[in-house]
Amino acid sequence: MALFRRNNVWWYDFSFRNQRIRESTHSRSKTVAREAEQQRRRDLERGIHNITEVQQNRIRALADIAEQYLADYRLRYRGVTFAEYAIGHVVRLLGDKLVVDIDDAAVLQYQTDRLKESAAPKSINEEVRFLLTLLGDSGDLIRARLRKKKKLKLPARRKIGKAYEPEETQRLRDRSKDSRSPHIRLALALAINAGMRDAEIKALKWSQIHLDKRFVQVGESKTPAGEGRTIPINSVLYEAILDHRAWYFKKFKAIQPELYVFPYGKPYPKDPTRQNAVSTLSA
16 A cells, blocks of 8 residues: 655555556545545455456446447447447546446436536436446446436426528528627528437537538437438538638637537537537527
8 A cells, every 4th residue: 555645635546456546535644544545445345246247347447438338339339429429428527436436426416517517407317327327237226226216317308399480590590690609600500401400410520511512411310210311511501611611620720520510618619529518509
């Protein structure tokens, strides 16, 4: 065991079954730190009293399991965009934790953290579903306990689609020109001229836009029939894409196939490697 101090707080650093455990004891007392380290070892030992595979998974970092899960997911399923997006948030917030350390409280805290980031309840529920799947048997137990407490899912609002009259559509176009959001014009053009849903628009990557052949290919969709469909690019949409490309290149200095067309960031886009979390039609 190695104890060391950082900012007057004691930390422990040791190896457990080839997994490095380096954590703060949140204490300025070396005696307390030594006891905390011993307790941590006992907790890890208790967490592995199961079959060999479960033992190994329980002391693995969640990020490692997520990487393996996604690799298998890509082989088995055609639509992987949303899974990558959802698991990406899970790994960002919980990836450095060991599976043995993720309990009911950690899942509830994850929900709270994502709500603070203005993520939609429906998206958070899907992310939690992936999280519990990654956890395996312990995820099943957490799911059962949270369901019993009626805390497994956040209440999600049901939105009913509305058909706009031509005059309303034109007013939306006119207002989009004055919007401060760099997203709104292209997002509106995709919704009106391509009939794309908000979730499809948010997940759009540059690899799905084929300007040379004048079509957009939809990625993961709400329905199997909608997934992978191709949509012609008319003159209005073409112009909106070109303007957005010019802004995008000036902002990020590159347009790569794997980057998102509508980058993450609020109030202004800042990370093109992450999907925008809020509605692209929000001015």
